[in-house]
């Protein structure tokens with residue numbers, strides 16, 4: 048766990064050994080503690096170098112141990128730090144790769160720090176619901192005083208020579224605990240302003256707020272008092288539930304890489320096809336973002352758009368985004384896709400158009416080309432059936448803006464080959480995405496769960512709520528945008544087109560159909576009515592809110608909408624009632640969760656972690672709430688079930704509120720923890 052050798056006669060070299068990231072689990076802490084004691088007591092040793100195995104200094108505390116803090120064994124991190132800092136022999140950290148969180152604190156407990164120029168240091172614990180900070184590269188760390196020296200050469204060798212040069216020198220002013228924090232003018236005003244800003248951005252997350260309190264303590268109190276305060280604050284965070292949620296997200300983010308298909312095919316047994324060239328078809332907003340994402344991942348991309356004016360505009364925008372980097376050519380001819388390894392189709396969400404395109408692509412592209420569609424809801428298998436090689440068709444569902452959003456849903460149809468899925472998943476990794484493989488059904492995972500969420504939001508408007516009230520409740524919960532602001536941003540016409548495609552609205556709806564009912568179920572036509580009035584959201588300057596101009600970003604309440612809703616209620620004999628924030632949250636969130644359970648039971652998602660990763664990285668679900676499925680566990684499955692039963696009783700014509708069978712089975716079996724849910728799933732497939 049901590050290898051100890053003596054080098055150059057007098058330098059003890061301690062190497063942390065805990066792959067893959069040298070996390071500081073109990074055995075490592077113990078190893079370090081013993082090694083420092085050994086170096087201190089060995090009369091031949093005059094200095095110490097601390098490094099990490101395999102070019103990695105240390106990824107911090109072991110996050111897996113946080114799951115059971117009470118059973119943590121071995122010396123505490125602070126005890127290791129204290130032993131190191133009070134050592135009478137100079138300790139030099141040799142930082143390669145990264146020193147993060149407790150790993151950086153370990154380096155800061157050393158008397159000197161030498162970093163490789165490519166090393167990254169920082170305190171990223173905000174992502175884990177603990178004290179936060181940002182990561183910086185070695186050069187900046189040097190300027191900030193976090194490092195004493197940066198090298199391009201072998202870091203350990205440099206540190207060993209350096210350690211030799213400081214043997215016997217006084218250490219008192221090298222111990223950070225002895226150094227006072229430089230005074231700051233208007234310290235109180237500074238921290239109050241910082242707190243105000245952090246609170247407004249934290250959206251209910253405790254860690255950033257508590258961090259300001261800890262930094263204030265560190266800056267204004269004597270060292271040991273600051274440490275005591277930090278311990279108390281850390282305890283608060285650990286007990287908040289938010290830290291567990293964030294730590295769960297850390298692993299959920301990585302769990303998608305270990306994908307599996309119902310056939311038994313899985314990540315470690317399938318080989319990805321080699322992809323170096325790609326074509327993107329359709330250069331609207333999505334196609335442009337996808338082009339940038341692929342080009343940044345090192346692919347040579349041909350961007351195809353048949354409308355000349357759109358092509359010219361796309362070329363301008365994409366070149367600007369890529370700032371001269373990336374290899375992209377442009378064409379208005381589909382033949383340009385003939386020799387590529389991968390095609391990503393990103394045309395309008397229209398099945399007939401996509402079917403035609405897939406038929407064409409299948410005849411144009413060389414054998415072996417992977418055909419991917421960026422559809423957000425349509426049937427992958429129907430598209431596959433238009434092609435020569437249906438096994439080479441998958442969904443690659445990007446999220447806008449495609450070059451920035453972390454999520455990629457990789458959708459496999461019944462005929463998609465494991466190699467095709469492996470290829471799309473590997474591409475996702477190359478693009479830096481959180482990729483999750485999911486099965487084929489309308490809306491896949493993300494949009495399928497969005498549907499009941501939107502539906503509840505519309506129903507709440509019918510019953511007396513306003514967009515402002517619904518959005519405020521959701522934003523207070525932690526979403527960056529409430530559901531109405533979000534649909535204004537993405538465009539109300541997107542859902543309208545999908546509902547037309549589904550025959551729920553538009554000319555295909557049979558005459559005499561009741562306004563607020565479809566197939567015997569409650570239906571709200573509010574979204575359709577808005578679109579019929581040209582209210583598409585930000586793009587038209589009017590939606591659920593009012594904007595200064597088309598494309599405007601600042602939402603204002605719209606008196607027109609208030610009247611519109613009142614008239615709508617009168618027309619439909621609806622009586623507005625006061626709606627409480629709690630009802631908004633329960634109906635909107637429980638509806639999402641309920642659909643999540645159905646998706647799990649249907650085998651469309653392989654695990655609750657996959658669903659949560661999709662919601663956190665694609666739909667703005669707050670990380671400190673862990674994703675909808677984790678949140679359900681935190682609220683209590685029995686309470687979620689009771690809520691759904693209550694709302695379904697009140698709204699029996701809303702099938703999405705009828706509790707899913709999996710949720711019922713889980714509650715009946717005593718609400719097991721989330722990692723055991725899969726055992727209760729129909730046709731359960733083993734977890735990897």
Ligand SMILES: CCCCCCCC/C=C\C/C=C/C(=O)SCCNC(=O)CCNC(=O)[C@H](O)C(C)(C)COP(=O)(O)OP(=O)(O)OC[C@H]1O[C@@H](n2cnc3c(N)ncnc32)[C@H](O)[C@@H]1OP(=O)(O)O
Nearest residue numbers: 067068070106107108109110111147148149171282285301
């Ligand atoms: C009431 C008082 C309670 C007392 C408790 C005291 C505890 C001490 C509390 C606070 C002090 C210190 C806190 C911390 O240090 S928290 C950890 C801070 N570190 C981080 O946040 C870094 C997290 N890791 C990363 O960002 C990346 O993993 C990376 C940059 C280190 C490496 O990236 P990459 O090469 O892309 O690899 P992966 O991300 O895929 O990771 C590989 C593998 O390793 C696992 N892993 C990574 N970091 C950790 C870790 N710190 N602990 C445990 N495991 C870690 C990761 O999960 C991957 O494994 P897989 O999930 O099985 O795929």
